[in-house]
Amino acid sequence: MDIMDIFQMITALVVIVFLANFLLKKLNGIQQPSSQVIKIIERVQVSKSSSLCIVQVESEYMLMSISETSNEVIKTFTNEEKEAIQQRLAKKQHSQEAGQLTSQVASLSSKRAATLTTYIKKWKKQYTEFQKKGTHKT
Structure with missing residues (x-):
């Protein structure tokens, strides 16, 4: 071998x-x-083998305990609580989108600043060369 x-x-x-x-x-x-009827809205790990989840089943929201050995519904949310959860989720999503847009704008701004800096250096070099040519002629 x-x-x-x-x-x-x-x-x-x-x-x-x-x-x-x-x-x-x-x-x-x-x-x-992917299910269209059941969605896990949010999941928080409590320990290595268990977590708490807010689960949406059709129009109902439930708080569930999920572990390796069992799953159980702890609470079914009322309409007011459901609306509050939806508002918090919408606010969280909007803030994430705003953060992404801000980082994209900052990235574009830094790229434009770098481009402008490059152009300015180029123009300064050309102006210096122009001045040198002008001083040689006189």
């Missing part, structure tokens, strides 16, 4: 691992279609 055989085996192993990973992700996406 020479170095070429070892290299081929390692390459084959790496290709098989990446291919298996890719296929498992594709199969997982096919087997678990």
Whole structure:
């Protein structure tokens, strides 16, 4: 067994691992279609094996305890509580969108500032060359 055989085996192993990973992700996406009726609105990890979730089932909102051994509904929210949750979620989403827009504007501004700085340096260089040419003629 020479170095070429070892290299081929390692390459084959790496290709098989990446291919298996890719296929498992594709199969997982096919087997678990997203539900239009049940949505997890928010999830908070309480411990390694349990979490609290706000779950929307059609028009109802429920607080659920989810663990490895059991799932149970702790509370069903009233209409007022449901509206308050929706308002907080909308506010959170708007603030995230505003943050993304702010970072995009800042990125554009810094790119434009860098472009302007480049142009200014170029113009200064050209002006200096122009001045040198002008002083040589006189």
